[in-house]
Amino acid sequence: MQQRVSFITLAVRDLAASHRFYVEGLGWTPEFHDPTEVLMFRAGPQTVLSLWDRAHFEAEVGASAQTGPGVVPITLSHNVHERSQVDAVLADARAAGATEVSEGVQREWGGYTGYFADPDGFRWEVAFNPGPVGQLVLPPVSDTT
Structure with a gap:
């Protein structure tokens, strides 16, 4: 595989x-x-x-286990090229009606991330990850958000 x-x-x-x-x-x-x-x-x-x-x-x-309180046990991540883009994407998500938007936070591992939830509670991480793996998943610089 x-x-x-x-x-x-x-x-x-x-x-x-x-x-x-x-x-x-x-x-x-x-x-x-x-x-x-x-x-x-x-x-x-x-x-x-x-x-x-x-x-x-x-x-x-088969039956899903998405019942009860708490966060759905999965996150999706949208990585960006620059720290400021995290805040811009979070603002766009808020304007689109996202719930439970957290502000961007400087993380101890060197990145800057925030989260929003879609209508079903799926958490999206918006991340500026300056490390090699974070850079691996980015599109060309011309696609900035």
């Missing part, structure tokens, strides 16, 4: 709310959208983020 992730699939409660947040709020462009089942975005050169209606997800995969 080759070392790669092709799809990241998140089971969502309200696909229309996810569409409003990601497309209308954050300005993302869908690659595919079936309003009753799934919304897909190109998230990298060979990676797709798939937001799948929870009922359809559970019919194929």
Whole structure:
């Protein structure tokens, strides 16, 4: 098996709310959208983020454990080239209706990160990571956010 992730699939409660947040709020462009089942975005050169209606997800995969208090046990990360871009992306997420937005914080490991939650509570980390692994995942400088 080759070392790669092709799809990241998140089971969502309200696909229309996810569409409003990601497309209308954050300005993302869908690659595919079936309003009753799934919304897909190109998230990298060979990676797709798939937001799948929870009922359809559970019919194929099985019951989900997303119940009760607390944070969904996964984070997604959006890395940026400069520290100031963390704050700009967090502001965009807040304007798009993101809940539980934390401000950017200087981390002891040398980076600067903050978090926001999408309509289903999935936490997005917005990160400036000056280390080699952080630089590995960045697009060319012309795509700044």
